[in-house]
Amino acid sequence: MLPIDRVKALAAPIAAELAVDLVDVEFVTEAGRRILRVTIDREGGISHEHCETLSRRLDAALDESGAMGDAHYFLEVSSPGAERPLKTPADFLRFAGRRVFLKAKAPIEGRRQWKGQLVGLVDDAVQVQTEVGELTVPREQLVVIRLSLD
Numbered sequence: 424m425l426p427i428d429r430v431k432a433l434a435a436p437i438a439a440e441l442a443v444d445l446v447d448v449e450f451v452t453e454a455g456r457r458i459l460r461v462t463i464d465r466e467g468g469i470s471h472e473h474c475e476t477l478s479r480r481l482d483a484a485l486d487e488s489g490a491m492g493d494a495h496y497f498l499e500v501s502s503p504g505a506e507r508p509l510k511t512p513a514d515f516l517r518f519a520g521r522r523v524f525l526k527a528k529a530p531i532e533g534r535r536q537w538k539g540q541l542v543g544l545v546d547d548a549v550q551v552q553t554e555v556g557e558l559t560v561p562r563e564q565l566v567v568i569r570l571s572l573d
Contacts, residue, residue: 429490437480457496469502508569515544526567
């Protein structure tokens, strides 16, 4: 099992106990710092207390399990923010009808970036109502799929 999968396996029951959704777990390097970033959400939003509680409990579970081996890292727990990425089928269902921003790996109908209203996810393809009509793009052709405030 990969370290990220181990972290998800430890974080998921803690998130469930706190009645929050585990949105994402990633291990990144930023400005020379290795960061284990855990993103959580729930209907109505996330409070500082949610992040703090999950951080303390997950940190203890990670230390006890040895899931990260001897890796040095900073644990960061946060909400996905207003322009959150859409990652799971549940995200596409939850945010249907909202404005989204898409960025493709290669041009689609002459453009790499699109904005529009999310229709949904069908057969792993994102459907968006744009100013020029409905656009359907397989998820693997997209590098960014996120909510948009404008």
